[in-house]
Amino acid sequence: MSEISLAPTPPALPTEIPVRGRAALTRRQRRRRPSVLIIIAAVWIGAWAILAVIANWIPLANPSHHVGHSRVGPFHSWSHPLGTDALGRDELSRLIFGARQSLAVSVIAAAIAMSVGAIVGLLSAYIRNFMDVAVGTFTDAILAFPPLVFLLAVAATIGPSSTTVTGGLAIVSMPAFIRLSRANALRFVNREFVQANRLMGAGPLRIVFKEILPNILAPIAAYAVVLMAFLIVAASSLSYLGLGVPPPAPSWGAMIADGQPDLVQHPGLVFVPAVVLFITVYALNVLGDAARQRFDVRESAL
Amino acid sequence: MSAAETYQQAPDTILSVEDLVLEFPVRDGKRVRAVSGVSFAIHEGETLGLVGESGCGKSSLARAIVQLYRPTSGSVVFEGVDLTRLNGKELKQARRQLQMIFQDPISSLNPRKRVIELVRDPLRIWGIGSPSEQLDRSRQRLGEVGIDADESGSRRPHQFSGGQCQRISIARALMLEPRLLICDEPVSALDVSVQAQVLNLLEDLKRRHGMALLFIAHDLAVVKNISDRVAVMYLGRLCEIASSESLYREPAHPYTVGLLQAIPVPDPSARQPFEGRKVRGELPSPLDPPSGCRFHTRCPFAQPRCSSDTPELREIAPGHFVACHFPLTGVHANGAA
Amino acid sequence: MVRNALLGMIIKRLGRLVVLMFLVTLATTWMLNLVPGSPAVILAGPSATPSVIAAINKKYGFNESVLVQYWHWLSRVFHGDLGRSYQTQQTVTQALSQRVPVSLELTIMAGLIALIIAVPTALYTGYRAGSFADRVVDGVTSSFISIPGFLAGILLAYLLAVKVHVFPAIGWQSLSKNPARNFRTAVLPVVSLSLPLIAIFQRVLRADVIATLQQDYILLARSKGLPTWKILFRHALKPSSFSLLTIAGVAIGGLIGNAVIIEQVYSLPGLGSLLVSSILSKDLVMVQAVIAIIALVYLVLNLLVDIAYTALDPRVAAQ
Numbered sequence: 001m002s003e004i005s006l007a008p009t010p011p012a013l014p015t016e017i018p019v020r021g022r023a024a025l026t027r028r029q030r031r032r033r034p035s036v037l038i039i040i041a042a043v044w045i046g047a048w049a050i051l052a053v054i055a056n057w058i059p060l061a062n063p064s065h066h067v068g069h070s071r072v073g074p075f076h077s078w079s080h081p082l083g084t085d086a087l088g089r090d091e092l093s094r095l096i097f098g099a100r101q102s103l104a105v106s107v108i109a110a111a112i113a114m115s116v117g118a119i120v121g122l123l124s125a126y127i128r129n130f131m132d133v134a135v136g137t138f139t140d141a142i143l144a145f146p147p148l149v150f151l152l153a154v155a156a157t158i159g160p161s162s163t164t165v166t167g168g169l170a171i172v173s174m175p176a177f178i179r180l181s182r183a184n185a186l187r188f189v190n191r192e193f194v195q196a197n198r199l200m201g202a203g204p205l206r207i208v209f210k211e212i213l214p215n216i217l218a219p220i221a222a223y224a225v226v227l228m229a230f231l232i233v234a235a236s237s238l239s240y241l242g243l244g245v246p247p248p249a250p251s252w253g254a255m256i257a258d259g260q261p262d263l264v265q266h267p268g269l270v271f272v273p274a275v276v277l278f279i280t281v282y283a284l285n286v287l288g289d290a291a292r293q294r295f296d297v298r299e300s301a302l
Numbered sequence: 303m304s305a306a307e308t309y310q311q312a313p314d315t316i317l318s319v320e321d322l323v324l325e326f327p328v329r330d331g332k333r334v335r336a337v338s339g340v341s342f343a344i345h346e347g348e349t350l351g352l353v354g355e356s357g358c359g360k361s362s363l364a365r366a367i368v369q370l371y372r373p374t375s376g377s378v379v380f381e382g383v384d385l386t387r388l389n390g391k392e393l394k395q396a397r398r399q400l401q402m403i404f405q406d407p408i409s410s411l412n413p414r415k416r417v418i419e420l421v422r423d424p425l426r427i428w429g430i431g432s433p434s435e436q437l438d439r440s441r442q443r444l445g446e447v448g449i450d451a452d453e454s455g456s457r458r459p460h461q462f463s464g465g466q467c468q469r470i471s472i473a474r475a476l477m478l479e480p481r482l483l484i485c486d487e488p489v490s491a492l493d494v495s496v497q498a499q500v501l502n503l504l505e506d507l508k509r510r511h512g513m514a515l516l517f518i519a520h521d522l523a524v525v526k527n528i529s530d531r532v533a534v535m536y537l538g539r540l541c542e543i544a545s546s547e548s549l550y551r552e553p554a555h556p557y558t559v560g561l562l563q564a565i566p567v568p569d570p571s572a573r574q575p576f577e578g579r580k581v582r583g584e585l586p587s588p589l590d591p592p593s594g595c596r597f598h599t600r601c602p603f604a605q606p607r608c609s610s611d612t613p614e615l616r617e618i619a620p621g622h623f624v625a626c627h628f629p630l631t632g633v634h635a636n637g638a639a
Numbered sequence: 640m641v642r643n644a645l646l647g648m649i650i651k652r653l654g655r656l657v658v659l660m661f662l663v664t665l666a667t668t669w670m671l672n673l674v675p676g677s678p679a680v681i682l683a684g685p686s687a688t689p690s691v692i693a694a695i696n697k698k699y700g701f702n703e704s705v706l707v708q709y710w711h712w713l714s715r716v717f718h719g720d721l722g723r724s725y726q727t728q729q730t731v732t733q734a735l736s737q738r739v740p741v742s743l744e745l746t747i748m749a750g751l752i753a754l755i756i757a758v759p760t761a762l763y764t765g766y767r768a769g770s771f772a773d774r775v776v777d778g779v780t781s782s783f784i785s786i787p788g789f790l791a792g793i794l795l796a797y798l799l800a801v802k803v804h805v806f807p808a809i810g811w812q813s814l815s816k817n818p819a820r821n822f823r824t825a826v827l828p829v830v831s832l833s834l835p836l837i838a839i840f841q842r843v844l845r846a847d848v849i850a851t852l853q854q855d856y857i858l859l860a861r862s863k864g865l866p867t868w869k870i871l872f873r874h875a876l877k878p879s880s881f882s883l884l885t886i887a888g889v890a891i892g893g894l895i896g897n898a899v900i901i902e903q904v905y906s907l908p909g910l911g912s913l914l915v916s917s918i919l920s921k922d923l924v925m926v927q928a929v930i931a932i933i934a935l936v937y938l939v940l941n942l943l944v945d946i947a948y949t950a951l952d953p954r955v956a957a958q
Contacts, residue, residue: 140655141662144934148896149914156918156926157670192404193412195370196471199402200424200478201394214414233787237900240789241915253789260793264801274790282785 038290041283048280052100062093091269094250095276101251105162106231109169114224116170117177122216124178125185126208135182139175147172151234155243162245165238169231180223184216222295226288229281236277252277316482316514317367317400318343322376324359324366334589336362338538339376341615344482349508349515351525351546353561354535355585360518361405363535364486367516368402369393380482398428401480405487407467411459417444417470418455424477443473447503465496469503476507483508484516489524501528522558523565526550531621534558537588537596540615544622554618554629556601557581595627603628648949649942656938663934664927668709671923712927722924724917731928734913739932742909746898748829753836761841762871765848765879776841783838788897792831792904799827828905832897836890843886847879854878884948888941895933 051058124135142150154168188194189212197207238244239253247254252273259269324337336359344350354360365371367378369385378385383396404410411420421440425431431439441451447469449455459467468488475483485504489497505528508515519525525532526546533543534557542555553559560581583600586592592599598608605628613625687695703711715722721731764773786794799805806827851857852875860870899911906912910929917925 137662140659141666143892144659144663144938145930146892146895146933146937148899149930149933152899152914152918153667153670153926153930156921156923157673192406192410195365196402196404196410196474197412197423197427198370199368199397199400200474201398201427202423203394206427211412215412229785237787237789237896241900241903243915243918256790256793263793263797267797270793270797274793278782278786278790281787282781285781285785 037286041286044279044283045287048099049103051096052103055096055100058096062090089250091255091272094255095252095273098250098252098255098273099276099280101162101245101249102232102235105166105169105235105245106228109166109173109231110224110227112166112170113173113177113227114220117174118181118213118216118220120174121178121181121183122185122208122212125182126189126204126212135178139178142171142175148234148237151238152241152243155238160238160243160246162249165235165244169234172234173227173231176223176227177220181216181220184219185212188212188215218295222288222291225284225291229284229288232277232281232284314346315343316346316348316381317516318377318379319367320377320379322363322366322378323374324362324371325374326371328589332589335538335591336588337366337373338591340535340538340540341376342533342540342543344514344516346481347508347512347514348530349517349528351522351529351532352516352518352535353522353525353532354520356520357585357588358535359538359588360520360535361486364402364484364516364518368397368400368484398478399481400484401475401478401482402484402486403468403471403475403488405490407464407471407491408459410471411467413459416456416458417449417462418451420459420470421474421477424474428478439477440473443476444470446476446507447473449473463496464492465500468492468500472500472503472507476511479511480513482514482516484518486518487520488517490520497524504528521564522550522561534561537586537591539596540625541597542622542624542626543615544619544624548619548622552619552622552631554622554624554631555597555626556603556630557597559630595625603630645946645949649946652942652945656942659938660931660935664713664931665705665709667927667930668712669705671927672705672708721928724922724925727922731925734925735910735928735932738908738910738913741907742898742902742911744825745828745832745901745907745909746894748825749832749836749894749898752829753833753840756833757837757840757844758876760837761844762848762876764841765845765875766852766867766871768845768849780838780841783834786834788831788835788900789904791834792828792901795827795831796904824907828901828907831901831904832894835897836894839886839890839893840883843882844879847882848875851875851879881948881951884944884951887944891940891944892937895937 120135124131145153150172151165151168154164154171158164194207194211197211202211235244236251236253236256239251240257242254242257244253245251255273256270256277259266259273262269318341320341322337322340323335325333325335328334340363342350352360352363362371366373367385369378369388373386376386380396380400385393385396385400388396411417415423418437418440421444422436425436425439430436441455444451444455449466449469454462459470462470472488488504489500492500501524504515504517507513515528517525517528522532522534529546531543531545532549534541534549534555536557542549542553542558544552544554549558550562553562563581581600581602586596586599592609594607594609594611595601595604595613598604601608607627611627613627615623615625617623618629618631712722719732721735723730724734727734760776764770764776767773800807807824848871857870857874860874865873898909899914901907902909902911903915910933914926914929914933916922917929
């Protein structure tokens, strides 16, 4: 049950799962994936990450420009190995630049949500009182929307752009980090080493950032991996609805949406990006599970 | 009360605690009194043992003294400064020479840090010395407590035993050269074989650095050899304070006698029985403490008066204070008065 | 005692719900004020004269502060008036009354189907943990979880509507008009919606079933010679369903989000497609109402889940 990541909902927070179920599980009974799968997943994600980074330096057609006949099927031509879309744009190039878009949005959103969420949760645990109430109300208000509906509202308000999508994703992901960080930090704020540090004259900032933060980083980072799958799905869902990164910038969700009218005659236009998206999300889920088990996020969140 | 006043006059008093009260809010707006009106003093270079059952408030008292928990009322005068009135920077300055070591040796050390860094932290916080001087002093202190910094300075706490962790905590507490070190059950979590080593180390360091110690334990056996004077605590109040010798020889409070009886002795027949009467029952809830003398519910000698009047600490022999309406003098206790 | 604890909790949560609803609607009003471009200009069209725009601003109160606008909106809402669409001039209440039943049917059906499939599967895989069947189910649920909602929709449409003409690829027939045709139009969207739910429910329940089956009373039931299915359904299911309830709140959030997308994939006249089209046409009154409704439903469902959880929690019952 460590693999809860229903798209498009940020993965369930481990804190919400009662101890009882887990306590009775021994290590052996916990589902363990073969490490081969983890390696394949890591290679797949790594490969796309590298392609996304070096996309500008590899000889690819411009993803936004018409380069030849439209709707050339995959594996028909050496110059366009994955064919072309309805506007005659190179599919492979769009796929790689789309990966760049998706990965950039997801990584930046995760980084923002993680750093802000971790710090806010930490302060909430350390200061308590008014801070706890304020933070609780804020997270509740965000959680009052189903995540995708919140993202749609943001897109409606500020207009779709990569900044809006990134910001929106960061905000919907934040409550989980705040709760995770707060729950973990609460285990440490009253530890003797924190008290000893106060006696030694350490100020609150030093205690929060140098004493407590290093202790809660591992589960938070593990959750960030778990979250990546959700972010990719949410970003591509928004693109599919036409409320993500605006065209002509390529994105996987938009490629699938663009290909949909041609589904009957040219299924490749949908299925090539669909398969890539599916494998990516699957791989991220595998890595997320591994990270979660490695750092036993649930255990530390309780 | 009178006891504390007298002590405070003494020129060599390093810490004087007066009528200290510590309350915690609990559910339904109620408050629990962990410490209710405790007064005592500690002199330069002295070791005061503080003994009581688990839950009697001794750890809360220790934390209230160092202001980790802010006392509800009363005063804590350390080196002439009332800590309860201080905040922020003043407090940081004032308690620099008031350090504490805790019961749980593992939990006292940040698991993410290397030992040498842990010990160096106090110097870094205070900005004392250059980095190389800080490291030198840290190595030296670690050596003093029997940890080889060259060999294990870069290890993390989980790679050490409980006793070793406690030594590291002690080394860290000594970095700021405290004049009073509060030890909150420093050996309770350790194996018996290791306890003696840590106790000896503390004795040794105390003499070498000329500090005073407040040594907290839950049984009288541990504090017997290390303490100059011993205070006995029950449910947030002090029952008896006396010099170590006098307390062990002529315990005047029935509770003290009870605690002494709990110490295993090599020859049980040599012990004067408590006239066949024993301390019975469990520690009452501090949420709803008994009226009058808090010990009356368990006291084998309780009289009607004990449940109505609260006994104050009074001096029954020079330097021997007891809070009991009917202190045991010579008759019930071992030996002659 | 149990009653009191439960009642106190319900009152507390209801209070919180009301506060959150105010916050949420205020936030949407505020957010909609951030929309670039004046709503009056959008309404009147690019060629409108300044006087027309001024008149529209006055009529809709676009020049007022956010709080005043919110106050107007709120007082209208309490009179049962959610406003009128800028675009179609249809009243918002009317639009909602047409759209809500569609989304409701979809999500309720999807939830039910997910439970019907997930519960027996979870009981069996929990009982035979590590078996071949368990591993197969694990593989299947892994893909259910990893497949984005819109992809599942497109894939099913391709397989069952385009390749094999079993169901219509798009469109909707309302339940009241033609139940049989309604069923045919609902199958594909409902199945697409239920896939991730099946996976979540199965996984959460399976883990709890494994733990429950190690309890002594299960051994006792077994030693009495009860048939396995009876042990699983009668004795293991209820104590294993707490995590399922805990996860239900999150699952509902995902379900609502997915419904928005699936309605789009199959061109269904539900709340989700209304939301998307209103956003795209900047029909802000509609956007605000739909978001408020969705948030309200979501919060109420979460409250119900919490109540069920508290009511079933043996720790509360033991008080």
